[in-house]
Amino acid sequence: MKPPPFAYRAPESLGEALSMLAEHGDDAKVLAGGQSLVPLLNLRLARPALLVDLARVPGLAGVDQRAGGLALGAMARERTLERSELVRRLAPLLSAALPFIGHPAIRSRGTLGGSLAHADPAAEIPAVAAALDAEMVVVSAGRGERTVAAKDFFSGYLSTALEPDEILTEVRIPPFPSGMGVSFMEVARRHGDFAMVGVAAAVRLEAGYIAEARLALTGVADAPVRAVDAERSLLGAAPDAASFAGAAQAVAQRLAPRSDLHGSAEYRREVAGTLVRRALAAASGRAAAHNLQGDLEEGAIP
Template sequence: MKLPPFAYRAPESLEEGLELLAAGEGEARILAGGQSLIPMLALRLARPSLLIELRRVPGLAGVHEDGSGLRIGALTTELVAERDPRVRAASPLLFEALEFVGHPAIRSRGTVGGSLCHADPAAELPAAALVLGAELTARSLARGTRTIPARDFFLGPYTTALEFDEVVTEVRVPAPPSSQGSCYLEVSRRPGDFAMVGVAAAVVRGGDRVLDLRLALSGVGDRPRLLTRDELELEGQDSPEVLFGQAGRSVAARIRPPEDLHASAAYRRHLSRVLTERALRTAFERAALQGGAASA
């Protein structure tokens, strides 16, 4: 379908972009990679009067690493992030999740910030961001800069904590604990499709015991939610295998998955249990492989 009419601006500074966004009073939208927004326009699911493309604004794309973790510019494409060896080394979970996002052609346009701001409940990056304890930096003319933890960012399907006049400029991903292993698994109808169910998992290992675990699932609710050991009400003293089985059953009992063309709610619940167990087991094994020196 043809796109509906809209005005287009490509400012050369962030301040100019923020001014345009604020003046739009909710009718203007940021255009990043356009991989979600343009289809939404074509389907008339969004009717902004102005698109503001930030491609010419310096400093919004790129990966930086310091001892405390990664800083990823919001306009960094998913492919650039995936291919950056610092992302793979410092945040293997993010790397693994990125590989599941669409196809390379999609990832060469789609951005890390765009995926998080779009907040598709079946998307991979929001679930990974929750498990990684990522934080988003948001800028606006009215409020300056604020930091939003991923945990507070996703409010519902395609709905985030961003105000209409805010731009996400950066995503901070803290370095994981040295004894943490991680894993992202998903089942989709075809490679590159959105997840029917996706599971992001991280396990902190101490010898043969699980010291901590974190999970978030894609495709099983209105948004991904962070699930910790306490939230899953797991008992502390069991062997890892017993614990992972308990976690799978607890996840399956807590979610209310949607039913659609691709999968019944019962099938999504089954996948959630099986993938949770597998992802936790793999994360645990990877922590051992790394010998506690780095996360996997």
């Protein structure tokens, strides 16, 4: 398969890249890791006249701690983030989800920003961004910088709030409450395939009850789904099978997934409920272990 002809530019500054996008508008496409865009070109599902490769633009691949949270460059490779001790500590849900993306070779090229900008409805990172209340920093030549919350970023099937002349430069992840247990689970037809359904869950316990819960799903709608009603229903509940089953039922009832070659809507709804139940149980178990560890360190348990 060969792509249609295109011009290729590799600017060496962000300003230069933004000027190219401003000049060419819809005819230009940013190239990051190429793991989604190149297949689209080869299948001739995308026909940009110009590719603006971000590989040589400095300062876009940082992995930094900022204000207790993380500031991650859009060009940070998925594999770099997967291996980062800082990410494991400050965004453990992201660390948990990254190994589910394709295979190591794909993650070595694929970028954080590419996954978010591409917004595949079955991708892992968008669901994690939704669960973590991440913020996207977006820049254009004409309008400067703006910040878009994850809940406003994903607008539909392969669609985001990004305008054709904008580049996603940074993803900010707010401080993650200490003692939160996390779990990412998915069902795919084969290891490395896109998820049929995936669930990102995080739970914090106080005095043995659920004090905070986060739940986001992928593969069940055109964009990631944050299950806020189910999260609320868990507050103050005991972390037990009945609470998790109630949350799973609430999530499954509200979903209206599509049927496709890989599975029917009914199957996806069923799997979503099961994964929510299991992911909440796993996240709660880890939260309880964190609390026990904390008590031991403080000497509360001799």
